[in-house]
Amino acid sequence: MTGITTNATLFEQLGGAAAVDAAVDIFYRKVLADERIDRFFEGVDMEKQAAKQKAFLTMAFGGPNNYNGQDMRNAHAKLVKIGLDDSHFDAVVENLAATLTELGVSEELIKQVAAIAETTRADVLGK
């Protein structure tokens, strides 16, 4: 194994911005089709929502981001009121892992992505 590979960041190992582009289409489709969580996406503007998913994936992939916990709380506050809880957050993380598996990403890297996604749980659920 060369030094370049071992020193590469998570984002680089996943394939950078191109990987995010490939993942967002699959990921958002899984989320919309998931009966456990689809009601939270009713009537949303799909383009805008996809852009948000892309920002989220970039962050979870360890890429450049300006994650703001307060924005995340504000954006999800209405959903928490209508019942958004841990089970739904878990479902999203599950869809994220399934997306990466579909794209041939290794178990090890998927764990790292899931761990970053996990850091947003408290903000998303307003805890």
Next chain:
Amino acid sequence: MTRIKFGEQFFEAENNETVLNTLLRNNMQVPYGCKTGVCQCCLMRSLDNAPPEKSQVGLKDTQQKQNYFLACLCESEDDMTVALLNNETSWLDAEVIEKTDLSTNVILLKIKAKEPLAFIAGQFVNLRRNDGVIRSYSIANSPNSEHELAFHIRILPNGKFSRWVADELTIGMPLSFSHAQGDCHYVAGQNEQPLLLIGTGTGLAPLYGILLDALSTHNHQGEIHLFHGSRDASGLYLEEKLIALTQKYSNFHYTACLSGEVHDKKYTPGRANDIALQNFPNTTGWRVYLCGQPEMVLHSKRAAYLQGASLKEIYADAFLS
């Protein structure tokens, strides 16, 4: 209470009132068209406070940064000093060269621009009557050397613009129009890609332009399926032309759908979008064009995406009436 400064005057905005409505209520002269944020006729700029984000939907990044906003979408919570843009030069001159009935309530209007024009089939322009009434219409032809633009004008019973087109506009009369806008158009470079075109009513206009562009300009080789929906057969106003195209191009397929009663076997009963997406349950790799009623467009966008099409390859044009 929010105060809007326009020129040297101050106006009080009522609760939830848009900047456009505040100005119009005070008899200010402001250009506007659709009042729903699509045509961008009422583009203005804030000279102090940043406008609300939702009033900048669809504007270019560079415009957003300079505090441009659409007055019809702008319900400001902050006081604002607003100004119109110097866009007197943005109207182009044309002359009416054809007006033909396509059906009992759809007119084919053709205009010829005074100078060469740049557009891509499927885009739309704003048409302006000389007293300032403005409406957006999709371009229903592909670019040609004669600088012509064709439109399918649906006559609405109380349509200020469309009734005028029907009753008063005659060949030879001048009509001004704006530069073409919109990203619902054919994209060159993927010649083999299957295309799914779904339109209701005069949503057929941009699709017809896109179709001509694909078939004759770009010699598209992939399969092209067009589903046109109407309540009754009189609304299938391009039936003959489209059937002729299916005979000329073996990769083009046309399905006429009727949501009302169907007495003739050549029509498929049901809604065009439902039928199209049932016929093609897997839209992976397809490019999808959706034009017509906003509800149909929204619903079909979701369905086409869930059935496999990439969001970036779904092009939509919601028609407002």
